[in-house]
Amino acid sequence: MWIKPIADRNNQGVLEVTYFAHSTSKDNEAGIRSGWSDVPLSPKGIEQTQSLCRQCATISFDAIFCSDLQRAAETAKIAFPGRAVVHDPRLREMNYGMLNGCAAKAFSGDPLECIHTPYNTGEHCLDVERRIRAFLNERISTLPSGSIAIISHKYPQLALEVICNNATWEQAILNDWREEGNWQPRWRYRIDA
Numbered sequence: 001m002w003i004k005p006i007a008d009r010n011n012q013g014v015l016e017v018t019y020f021a022h023s024t025s026k027d028n029e030a031g032i033r034s035g036w037s038d039v040p041l042s043p044k045g046i047e048q049t050q051s052l053c054r055q056c057a058t059i060s061f062d063a064i065f066c067s068d069l070q071r072a073a074e075t076a077k078i079a080f081p082g083r084a085v086v087h088d089p090r091l092r093e094m095n096y097g098m099l100n101g102c103a104a105k106a107f108s109g110d111p112l113e114c115i116h117t118p119y120n121t122g123e124h125c126l127d128v129e130r131r132i133r134a135f136l137n138e139r140i141s142t143l144p145s146g147s148i149a150i151i152s153h154k155y156p157q158l159a160l161e162v163i164c165n166n167a168t169w170e171q172a173i174l175n176d177w178r179e180e181g182n183w184q185p186r187w188r189y190r191i192d193a
Contacts (some may be wrong), residue, residue, distance in 0.1 A: 015140055016147040017164070017189040018061070019157050020079065023048040025071040031104050035096030035122070038070045045071070049078040055185055056080060062143055065135075066151035067091040076151040085151075090131040093153035097122025115169045125155065125169050132159040136191060154178060157187065164189040 023045035027034040041049065056079055066076040068087040076085045097119035099106055108114075118124040139148060150156070154176070161172040177183060 013145050013192065015136075015143060015145060015191045017136075017160065017191060018059075018147065018149045019160055019187045019189065020052070020075065020149060020151045020185070021157065021183075022067070022069075022072040022075040022151055022153060023052070027101070032101060033096060033099065033104050033107060034069075034071070035093055035100035035119075036069070037101035039101075040070050041074045045075070046078065049075050052079045052185060053081065059149075060147075061149045062146040063139075064149045064151070065091060065139075067093070067153060067156070069093065069153075072151045072153065079151070080149070088135060090135040091150060091152040091156055092131075094125070094128050094155040095119065095122040111173050112170055115173070125158070125173075128155045129159045129162055129169075132156050133163060136163065140191065160187075160189050164191060 022041075024042050025034060025039050025045055026042045027037065027039045029042050029044065052075070061083075064076060064080055064083055064085045065088050066072045066085055068089045069092055072091070073085075073087060094114070096102070096107075098121055099119055100122070115125045118127065150160075158169070158172040158176060161167040162169055167175070
C-alpha cells in the first residue's frame, strides 16, 4: 500500500503519527554513530527525557511504539511512565554494518552516499524506508485512524519525511533538523489510511 501525505485536517481515515527522537545517548556525547550498537542514555539524556515526560503528561495516544534499541526504549519508558510501549525492531536506526559504534569521522564525507549504497554488511536509506513503510502499513491495517507515538532514530524519521511529506531522500538528508540545529520535542505526520 502506498502511503501519501494528508493535506486536510479531517481525522476520518487518518492516522496521526507523532515522532520523538530518542534523548542524548552516551555515544551522541562522544561523537560516535551508534547505528545498531545498543547504548544507554547519558545523564543529560535522562534529564532531557524527564523534561519530555512533563511535556507529554497530558497527551493521549492510541498506541506508543519505539525502537528496540536501549536508547529509544529508555526514552519511551521515562517519557511515558505507566503506559504500554511496543518495542519494534523495524524502528531501529540504520544498520551501519562494520561502522556501527564508530566515530563520525570514520564515515564518508558525502552524506548522500548512503541513499543507494549500503554500508559494508549494513543497510542503505531505501532499506530503512522499506522497514518504516512495512511498520506504517501494519499500523494502518490495525488502526486506520487515530494517533500513535513513535520513539526512534535519525534515519527512521528521515524515512517518515520521504513517505509522509513526499521529500526525496536527498531533501530529507540535506534539510535534516540535526544538521540545522532546529530541534523540537516532537514532529507530527499524517497518513491517509
